[in-house]
Amino acid sequence: MNRLARTALVATALCLPLLPLAAQHADHAAHQAADPIAAAIAAPSRTPANVARDQYRHPADTLAFFGVTPTQTVVEYSPSGGWYSEILAPLLRDHGRFYALQPSGRYLDGYKTFLAAKPTVYDKVTLVAHPDEAATIPAGSVDTVLTFRNVHNMVMAGSEAATFKAFFAMLKPGGTLGVVDHRLPEDRDSALEKSSGYLKVSTIKRIAQEAGFEFVEASEVNANPKDTADWAKGVWTLPPGLSQKEVDRDKYLTIGESDRMTLKFRKPAA
Template sequence: MNRLARVALLLTGLAMPLLPLAAQHADHAAHQADPIAAAVAAPSRTPKNVARDPYRHPAETLAFFGVTPSQTVVEYSPSGGWYSEVLAPLLRDHGTFYALQPTGRYLDGYKSFLAANPVAYDKVKLVAHPEEAASIPAGSVDTVLTFRNVHNMVMAGSEAATFKAFFDMLKPGGTLGVVDHRLPEDRDSALEKSSGYLKVSTIRRIAQAAGFDYVGASEVNANPKDTADWPKGVWTLPPVLSQKDVDKDKYLAIGESDRMTLKFRKPVK
C-alpha cells in the first residue's frame, strides 16, 4: 500500500465515528425546531400510550390548537394522563401546565400517575375541579384543552358551567381546543345522553353560548370506519372493548372512534 492510500484509509477511519454523532446532532436540531415532536418522543411516555398515537395524533392535534412551549395551558380532566405525558415535557421548562381534574374516582388515579414519575411531572400543577378552580387566575391561560370529555359533561348536565369556567380562565384571544367522539348530524339527539357521541353542532352551540367564537375544525382525528351505531355506544370500540371477546376482531379492525377536533377562541374585546 503506498503512502497516499494509507493516508486516505486513515482519514476514512477518523471520519466514520463522526457519522453517528452528526446524525445525533441532526436529530437534536430537529427536536429543537419542533418541540411538540420532541415531547411526543419523550422517554417518560409509557409504551401502551405511545401505541395509541396513530389514533390520537398528538403532534398534529396540538399543532392545530397552536400550543407552544411557553404557554400557560390547562388540560381539563386528564384522568389517566395520556395527553399529560406529552404536555408535561412540552411545557416543563418555559410554560405552565395545569391539570384541572374533576373531583371523583379519577383524581386519586391522576395523583398516582404524577407520583409514579416525579422527575418528569414535578412541575405539573394539579387543580381539583370545581373546588380549587379559582386558584387558576382569571384571564391568565393561553389554551384550554379537553380530550373526549364533553360527552361526559352533556350526560351529567354540567357543560354550561364547565365551559363558562374555561371562558373565565382564558386570556382574551385564548384558545379552547376540543376533541370528542362524533355523532352524525342526522342522528337522534337523544343518543348524546347515552352513546358517548356528540354532534359537532352541539359542541359549537355549547361553546358559543359560553361566549366563544368558532375558529375551525381539523379532520386529523377522523375515522371513517366508525359508524357510531354500536351496541354499547363508543365504548364498544377500542380501547374499552365493552363487548369483551364478542366481535373483538371486528372492532379492533375499525379502531378507535371517529373524532371531531374543534378550535374556539375567546373574543378580544
C-alpha cells in the same frame, strides 16, 4: 511510509465512518429543537401503551392545530389517566405552565399517583381539583384550554354549561379552547348524546357559543370514517375500551378508535 504515519492514517480511516453518524445525531437534535412538540412526543418517559395509540390520537397534528407552544400557560381538563399529560408536561415544563384540571372523584387520586410515579417529569404540573379549586387558576391567565374526549361526559352529567363558563373565565382574551370528542352524525337522534358517548358537532358549537366562545375552525385530523357511531353499547364498544371483550374483537380492532371531531374556539379579544 513510517510507522507513525501509518498509525495516523489508520486512525483517520477509522474515524471517517463515524462522521455521517455524528451528522445524523446533530440533525436529529436540531429537528427536535426546532419542533418541541415532536420532542415531547418522543420523550422516553411516555409509556409504550400510550405511544401505541398515537396512530389514532395524532398528538403532533392535534396540538399544532390548537396552536400549543412551549411558552404557553395550558390547562388540560380531565386528564384522567394522563395520556396527553405525558406529552404536555415535558413540552411546557421549562418555559410554560401546565395546569391539570381534574374533576373530583375516582380519577383525582389516580392522577396523583400518575404524577408521583415520575417526579422528575411531572414535578411542575399544577393539579387543580374541579370544581372545588378551579378558581385558584387566575382569571384571564391561560393561553389554551384543552379537553380530549370529555364533553360527552359533561353532557351526560348536565355540567357542560358551568364547565365551559369556567374555561371562558380562565382564558385570556383571544385565548384558545381546543375540543376533541366522539362525533355523532347530525342526522341521528339527539337523545343518543345522553347515552352513547357520541356528540354532534352542532351540540358542542352551541355549548361553546352559549359560554361566550367564537368558533374558529375544525380539523379532520382525528376522523375515522370506519366508525359508524351506531354501536348498541356506545363508543365504548371500540378500542381502547372494547367493552364487548372477545365478542367481535377483531372487527372492532380493525375499525380502530372512534371518529372524532377536532374543534377550535376562541375567547373574543377584549
